[in-house]
Amino acid sequence: MIGLSILSFIMLQCSPIDPIAAYVGGDTSLTPEQRLALEEYWGLDRPASEQYLTWLSNLLRGDFGVSKIHRKPVVEIIKEKAVASAALMGISWLLSGVIGFILGVTAAVKKGKVLDRFIKWIAYVQASIPTFWLGLLLLIIFSVWLRWFPIGISVPIGVTSSEVTLWDRLHHLVLPALTLSILGIANVTLHTREKMIEVLSSEYIIFAKARGETTWQIIKNHGLRNVALPAITLHFAYFGELFGGSVLAEQVFSYPGLGSTLTDAGLKGDLPLLMGIVMISAVFVFAGNTIADLLNASINPRLKEGV
Template sequence: MSNKKKIAGFIGKKILRLISLLLVVSFVSFMLVQYSPIDPVRAYLGEMAVSAEHKEKLEEYWGVNTPPQEKFLNWAGSLLKGDFGVSLIYRMPVIDVIKERFKASLALMASSWLISGILGFILGVVAGMNKGTLLDRVIKTYCYVLAATPTFWLALVLLMIFSVYLGWFPIGLSVPIGVMAENVTFFDRLEHLILPALTLSVLGVAQIAMFTREKLIEVMSSDYVLFAKARGEKGLDLVLRHGIRNVALPAITLQFLSFSELFGGTVLVEQVFSYQGIGLATVSAGLKSDVPLLLGIVLISTVFVFVGNMIADIIYQFIDPRIKQQESTT
């Protein structure tokens, strides 16, 4: 039907927007790197000592003296061909590094995104239903404390408690040390995933719980809930029938909009747990001046956050019957 057409048009528009966004992001981040004191030759050589002559050759190879515009065009040109360049620290194509690292992080991000979303929603509903009671205050306090907690600090605390003192989970990394890659089992991965995912989930709960609570209170004091009460609906049934229905959509939208915070949190958590994901790669790339990898990650994370926002927009525009109606009348 025309709805399909509308979605297609909508996505087309979004893709155009994404392209222009990527253009700007790539230009700005390239220029930022260009004017930062990063020396690709230093980055390549690391601690190796070389002769001045050798260094000059390397500088020419890395194009240190090429004008920035030309450098940008060269880089952007290869990008268009799908070539992100070669990572200086991993000595392999950037795209392969990102693929491998992103896969590891995706498990982490997806699990904590789901858990924080579901847990936060439930906590928010419980708090909203019991507004003003002790239970509500406990949940609210918990959320405020969480919202004020730095990610890395919580990660450290959990690491100390569960890995160091209790020894339940490994101290770090995403796979066991000294095991061949093909011998790593699913459970090994899971064991390494739990603590970082827990950290991210626990932190992600606060925002969604507080939002759900506010929204539910608003819905429960609306005219239509008053009317439902006047018709004899009450208690949990009332909340399920009218409360959840009206809170779920905005809550899911918010959860999709939080992709950027999710990515930011992942960087910090992976750092603390030495979890070999995209976040850790980002930090290494930054610290060790791995420009191609850094720029590659910037672009990929842009796409990642953009997709989250786009899903939120789609939910908002195509699932909510009220917006759908407005669209078709205008």
């Protein structure tokens, strides 16, 4: 974590963006005196290492600092955006997991048949599509041509926040969530397919067949049991990619989540906000991997003994 924070900090220092210029925007009336005053106010006149240590010691006391562009404490912004992002990522995560698993199992059972080749083909295409391009495509088709879904943001425009219904929020969530899940589906599909094929060629499946179990019984009794574990583990470990994907998807749909805020913070040189989000996402990815490990240990009887 510390290594990550140092790295992000150094990268920000090297970035060509002048936080003050970004902050004032195009306002050219800024006098050099005002500029110096701002620099002093933000502590930008002090050496980088001192800035970092101040930030770190504040962080250890639970203080993430105040965002420069939003003029609000970083914690507050993250809390607000995280809810939106969590909804987006949670839905895509579940969707891609469930759909991917079903497709993967189906493909493996029909291995070599037309259906399998079709699913494989879809998965390869999905895996090679860039997120932002897919997002734009969906926007063009569903929002511009068909007008089924709104173009962006998480709530309707011109409506006060108290009037926003759950339906409105869901309606705005569909396209970003779809974009994000489509990428995950390919990942899960291909891994599940591979694992299922391996399981289906094992001796205990041959024996199950010899005992008169039908294909469906074999899948139900032995297949899912032996494939679910690696699939779930993999899917939790996929948290990291999911976060990366959400940055792009949120940007394309101007969805106000952590991802688009992060981009914003980066472009405007908002150091406290950027560092805050980076730290939170690192915790998030780390949590995903840890959950995967713990889950594996608690579900898999062969590992349970050791825990």
